[in-house]
Amino acid sequence: VDRRQRQMCIRDRFRKDAWDWATRVEYRTADSEDKINLISDVIHDLDEGQQLLAKIDIQKTDSNSSESLLTGIQVGYSYRPEDSRWSLFNRLDLQSSSSQSGGFDVDSQKIVNNLNANYLLDDKTQIAFQYGLKYVVDNFDSDEYSGFTDLYGMELRRDMGAKWDLGFQGSLYNSHNAEVSDFSYGVSLGYNMTKNVWMSLGYNFSGFNDEDFTASDYTEEGIFLKYRFKFDQDTAKSIVDLMQE
Numbered sequence: 001v002d003r004r005q006r007q008m009c010i011r012d013r014f015r016k017d018a019w020d021w022a023t024r025v026e027y028r029t030a031d032s033e034d035k036i037n038l039i040s041d042v043i044h045d046l047d048e049g050q051q052l053l054a055k056i057d058i059q060k061t062d063s064n065s066s067e068s069l070l071t072g073i074q075v076g077y078s079y080r081p082e083d084s085r086w087s088l089f090n091r092l093d094l095q096s097s098s099s100q101s102g103g104f105d106v107d108s109q110k111i112v113n114n115l116n117a118n119y120l121l122d123d124k125t126q127i128a129f130q131y132g133l134k135y136v137v138d139n140f141d142s143d144e145y146s147g148f149t150d151l152y153g154m155e156l157r158r159d160m161g162a163k164w165d166l167g168f169q170g171s172l173y174n175s176h177n178a179e180v181s182d183f184s185y186g187v188s189l190g191y192n193m194t195k196n197v198w199m200s201l202g203y204n205f206s207g208f209n210d211e212d213f214t215a216s217d218y219t220e221e222g223i224f225l226k227y228r229f230k231f232d233q234d235t236a237k238s239i240v241d242l243m244q245e
Contacts, residue, residue: 018045033063041074049081053091066101088117093212107139112212124159130171132213147177151213157190165190167200171219173208182208184219188226198228 010025019042026037041055053076061068076091093112098105114132121127130153137146155169170185188202207221218224 019043033061035062036060049079049084051078052076053078066099068097068099068101070097071095085120086117088115090115105139105141109137110212111135114213126157128155128157129153130213130217134210134212147175149173149175149210151210153217155217163192165192167202169202169217171208171217173210173213173219182206184208184221188224196229200226202226 008027012023021042023040028035038058041053044052046052055074057072059070073094074091076089078089080087091114095110098107112132112134115130117129119127130151132151134149137144151171151173153171155167157165157167159165167188167190169188171183173182184204184207186202186204188200190198190200192198203223204219204221207219209220218226
């Protein structure tokens with residue numbers, strides 16, 4: 001247990017018309033380490049259901065035996081007009097990290113882009129597409145390693161009444177430098193528990209894992225259970241009403 005620990009957190013939020021800007025600064029000092037975090041994000045509403053998003057995240061840690069610096073920048077764009085059958089979201093992540101510990105220097109740079117698009121075939125059927133790419137450069141002292149990977153994904157979902165839906169999904173994952181490809185494919189049964197609350201139970205017959213591409217989808221082999229929530233002013237009340245039934 002640290003004999004000395006102090007923590008400070010500063011939050012600020014700014015809203016004006018179509019802009020929303022939030023910033024948080026955290027500082028912690030202790031016998032074991034000192035840590036500073038800076039997180040700032042901005043959202044700008046465009047016309048016809050479009051949004052631009054940007055975020056910066058800086059984390060710096062110093063201790064008696066090591067120090068590290070992690071910097072992340074995210075830029076996103078969403079397109080969700082009410083009168084369009086298409087909706088899409090694209091997010092670009094730029095990450096840089098460096099650390100010194102035990103006489104070793106480790107540096108890493110990563111570029112990740114994820115594009116997700118949805119198309120409504122009719123009132124009961126939708127098809128989702130995903131394309132992700134990643135380029136990584138790692139430096140261990142004087143040694144450098146790099147690699148490029150990408151992912152193609154698709155999912156088809158069909159409503160089976162007011163509450164239930166059935167889905168089929170598949171993904172192809174390519175590690176180009178290693179000349180290796182992996183597949184993930186499976187089925188899932190979804191249930192609309194209440195407004196803006198949806199769950200699904202599924203099984204993948206084959207799979208892989210990469211956290212940079214599969215944050216919202218489960219691609220590993222085996223059984224899985226997923227929940228998705230959409231929060232607005234009515235969601236909390238709907239959840240309370242469901243629990244009281």
